[in-house]
Amino acid sequence: MESVPVRCPACRREHAYLTPVYPCPCGAPTAAPMLRGAAPEPITHRTWDDDWVTVRCRACGRHDQWPQPELCCPCGTVLRIPVAAAGADPADGVRPSHIPLPRTAPAPRPSFRPMTIRTGRDAVTAAAMYLRWLGYREVVISAERPSSRIDLRAAGLIAQVDSTTRPSTLRDVECLWLNALNTSVTGVFFSLAGYAQDARARADGLDVPLFVMDLTGTPQPVNGPADELLSAGA
Structure with a gap:
């Protein structure tokens, strides 16, 4: 079509x-x-x-x-x-799928099956499903959000999910990066409202993968490190 x-x-x-x-x-x-x-x-x-x-x-x-x-x-x-x-x-208006974004290489895995996001908790669950689809095992969702604001943990990875109504900030990205650095793991950021311009630039410099999620629950990479993570997987 x-x-x-x-x-x-x-x-x-x-x-x-x-x-x-x-x-x-x-x-x-x-x-x-x-x-x-x-x-x-x-x-x-x-x-x-x-x-x-x-x-x-x-x-x-x-x-x-x-x-x-x-x-x-x-x-x-x-x-x-x-x-x-x-x-x-x-x-x-009837169309078969969502818009594909540029990829560094085709992902050798089945299509991701998202879940509709209706609440902030749904956003965290959708991000966990996506990480499992990327190949991360034993993805754990925090029962209550800790002061570090880390919502998801897996072997070699932590992730923050910002389900607020404002773009994620430079401070948000830097805090995630510091938490990942202190524990020697990869930090991944998911946001429902996108990112401030300075946050995007800082994430590129720190090699922090950034994803944006829409309400269909499908994360989309918005910077180079995210594209690389999508291509390589866990």
């Missing part, structure tokens, strides 16, 4: 966007109808209520709540893709 061009207003990079498809309870594939011609909006503040849209199944007419389509630009900006109101003709 034809993809829809989406231009990032921050870096002006153009993407070919394919909206996610979800299974309706009736079994038919369902996708939010994209509003052609409407400009995407950078997400600088998240509210859980605004991150869901009502989508009508063309097969059975059922209305359900699904995650608002989003695109994670490699520049670090998270974009909200405008959709048509429920009941509009979704013929232009």
Whole structure:
């Protein structure tokens, strides 16, 4: 199917966007109808209520709540893709999958099967699933978030998951890096709202992999170290 061009207003990079498809309870594939011609909006503040849209199944007419389509630009900006109101003709909106980002090499593993994120705890669980998919074993989720803000631990790795509504900061990245350095492991960062520009630059210098997650629960690498981790795995 034809993809829809989406231009990032921050870096002006153009993407070919394919909206996610979800299974309706009736079994038919369902996708939010994209509003052609409407400009995407950078997400600088998240509210859980605004991150869901009502989508009508063309097969059975059922209305359900699904995650608002989003695109994670490699520049670090998270974009909200405008959709048509429920009941509009979704013929232009049905797409088979999400937008692939550049990879350093194809990953020799099955496709990642994400989980929908509705709460902050879901974000941590989705990140743990992703790390296991990368090949990390015995990934442990902290029962209560410690003062170090480390949410996940595995052999040779710690990870922080920022499910707040603001971009992760330079201090966030540096704190994770220091925790990883003190324990001689790799530190990986996951964020729902993206990263501040100085945080991106610092992570590149410290070799900290950065991932952005949308509400479908699919992490996307946004810097070189993350691309390398995705390619190599555990």
